[in-house]
Amino acid sequence: MTAPLMPKATAVWLVENTTLTFRQIAQFCELHELEIQAIADGDVAYNIIGISPVANGQLTLEEIKRCEEDASANLIANVMERNVKEQNSKNKKVLSPSQRNDKPAAILWLIKNCPEIADSQIRKLVGTTNPTIDSIRNGTHKDMVSLRAKNPVAIGLCSEKDLETALNTAREKLEKAAQKALKPAKKPAKKKTAKKKVAKKKPAKKAIKKKPAKKTATKKKADKKSAKK
Numbered sequence: 001m002t003a004p005l006m007p008k009a010t011a012v013w014l015v016e017n018t019t020l021t022f023r024q025i026a027q028f029c030e031l032h033e034l035e036i037q038a039i040a041d042g043d044v045a046y047n048i049i050g051i052s053p054v055a056n057g058q059l060t061l062e063e064i065k066r067c068e069e070d071a072s073a074n075l076i077a078n079v080m081e082r083n084v085k086e087q088n089s090k091n092k093k094v095l096s097p098s099q100r101n102d103k104p105a106a107i108l109w110l111i112k113n114c115p116e117i118a119d120s121q122i123r124k125l126v127g128t129t130n131p132t133i134d135s136i137r138n139g140t141h142k143d144m145v146s147l148r149a150k151n152p153v154a155i156g157l158c159s160e161k162d163l164e165t166a167l168n169t170a171r172e173k174l175e176k177a178a179q180k181a182l183k184p185a186k187k188p189a190k191k192k193t194a195k196k197k198v199a200k201k202k203p204a205k206k207a208i209k210k211k212p213a214k215k216t217a218t219k220k221k222a223d224k225k226s227a228k229k
Helices: 007-017 022-029 033-041 061-069 084-091 097-101 103-113 119-127 130-138 160-182 217-228
Strands: none
Touching: 007 022, 007 033, 022 033, 097 103, 103 119, 103 130, 119 130, 119 160
């Protein structure tokens, strides 16, 4: 069975509004039984607002009563395709006036309960504009005083699958950003410069002194004759 969209918030509602056992709630929400006990004791999820699985179309009151009477029974979730609001969302039918009026409440719910979702995702899920999202986020919306958060799935503005997909996408982006931040910045690779080869100067060759040429015998005789004269 697929766990509810907000398992802890659903568990809080079931603890507060039913007499189901910790085991039954844990099995339906896919949480540990000790965690359900901690929720009941107020040690865990004390600041989480409960979400009704009946309003979400995941359970019926008859199913809850059946399991309240039989502690060994397990809660069986509804088939979401049978949910009229889910079908309206899938078929993109025209929204009723109450659904249009509930858009700000749905935006407030997403901002409070899904802070990781980007404004672009909220705009797509609810069918709203950036100025409306900004006014609710900043607390400047005209109906901010009387505004009460409402689950967009419960009021039929989007499907549970669409919201779950948006949550998974947002969490993946956050994880990637965190991993990227943890990685040390790569140092720029140093350019290898070719070492200039310094040409060694060869020592200059010493000039060889030419020995004076020896006078030949004929030259000697000529010299003697000139001396006698």
